[in-house]
Amino acid sequence: MAEQHTLTDDEFLLDDDIFAEDDFSAPKKTNKPLKDISFFQQLPVQVSLELASAEMSLGELTRMGEGDVIALDRMVGEPLDIRVNGALLGKGEVVEVGGRYGVRLLEVEDLGLGGASD
Template identity: 30%
Template sequence: MNKENEALDVFDKDAVAVNNLTSPEHSRNFDVLYDIPVSVSALLGRATMQISQVLKLGKGDIVELDKKIGDPIDILVNNKFLARGEVVVIDEKKIGIIMTEVSKRN
């Protein structure tokens, strides 16, 4: 079996698992969980600095991150990695993230 077929096979199994969890029987069991708030974050990048450098930061200073424009952004839920995405502009007023890759959960 080639890698493409393996990927499709895994995708099909994941789709079946999701369909099973979203069935009406399971839906009733999980209804109580749907209203629990979670924190969703988009990690644009990271920087390592000495405390002395952080204390010198002021308005207008630039902190260089470890990512470049166009690099994938990590999407975290409750500080746990969920997916990767790309930054997009919404209605020329806001920014958002398009999810391009979702983590496989074991």
């Protein structure tokens, strides 16, 4: 027969401050300090630029040959999507710096991280 174990208060993973004392259905608002995330600032991420895209059938693709053009969904000069690990960071434009390609940030999405300085 399996041994029964009674959980103690110390074994629960609930934060004692998340519920108001008089109402267990509503989370209690607290002014907890932000966690130090400096460790995560050193982690590498993959940054990519998405020029444009096109949707076509497999039949259309197999009929293409050298010199054929695939029409893309963006206009010349339109900003590119900048993606970090696949998630949209913002919009940018391609620039050349010292013989290398780069990207100038034109618009940055609200990532919900509290700003770059936090």
